[in-house]
Structures are given as C-alpha cells and as structure tokens.
Amino acid sequence: MAFVDDLGAALDKTPGGGIILTSLDALIDWSRGKSLWMMPMGTACCAMELIAASFARFDFDRHGSIPRPDPRHTDVMVVAGTITRKMEPAVKRLWEQMPEPKWCIAMGNCAVSGGIFYYDTYSVVRGVDEFLPVDVYISGCPPRPEALQDAILRLREKVSAESIVPSRAKPVKSILPQPGDPRKGDIAAEGGEPS
C-alpha cells in the first residue's frame, strides 16, 4: 500500500486533487479496516484460543479477518503466548516480512507483559511491545476468542480513522480513562452537586 500512500500525498498537493482524494480516502480507509487478515503468532496456551477463533463457532471471516500463515499476505500480527529472548529475532523477522501498513495485537498476559513467566526467569520477554509497536492489548490468561473479536473491532475503528494523507487522520475515541479524566461516580469532579 506504499504506492497508495505516495499517491495520497501527491494528490493532496495537486490543485483539485482534494476532490478525488476525498472519495479515494474514504474508500481506502473503509476497505483497509474491513479486511484485516491475521498473521497468527501463537506460541503457547493462548494460541489454543486463537485457533478456536478461526472455527465456525466464532466465525471471524464475517469481520474480514482471515488467518493466513504467510506474513507477506497479512495486515495484523496477533501475538498469542509467551515470547522468549531466543524467539524474539524470529518474531521480528516475520513482522518485517509483513507489508506496510501493518498492525499488532498482543493477546493474553504473556504477550502483554511476560505474564506469570517473567518472574524468576531470565529468558522471557516482558511484553511484545519491547520490540513491536502494539496497537491493541488483550488482558487475560487466557483471553477468550470473544476478547480477540472485540480487539479486532477496536482495531477496525482505529484503522478506519487513519488516512492515506496523515493530516486527514481522525482522532479515535478511547474507551479507557485518560489521565486527568474525572473519576467515575465522582459527582463533584464531574460538575454536579454531591448528594
């Protein structure tokens, strides 16, 4: 998609290009968000949940998320399981073989933070975000396929808000509290009268 990104930047600078770009932009952002093919990077018990997600009961195909064993045909790497220092170069190489733009989901506590195996061992990576840019984190040991489904939907929102022209990217509303947000239930902080 690098050609599409270059085309977007070139059209943005061309007089009248903005009109073509608006339709092209909407179409590309929509199609990118609706066809997130997955690179399954299952290394431990969480991989069982990732495999279960591919079967008919959960039916991920309806979201356009199809697992492919080939990094060159995929958009999102789902890291499910413990990653050791020895595995790190292999995971990094597969990530580098994926074409741009690409995204990453860390599925389960081991992928998010090293999980229970980080402590008392020298060999476990404390979260795959030490060497990959993670877009969505899924907590749980193991998380269920429904949690992965939710992560794919969150990622779709994020991808659909991106644009082939960086200046047109739309902000994504976070569902998590941000620093400085009023605490939930704190009526005085939210501007109301305490009861």
Ligand code: SF4
């Ligand atoms: S998070 Fe739990 S289920 Fe997933 S790989 Fe780690 S130990 Fe296994």
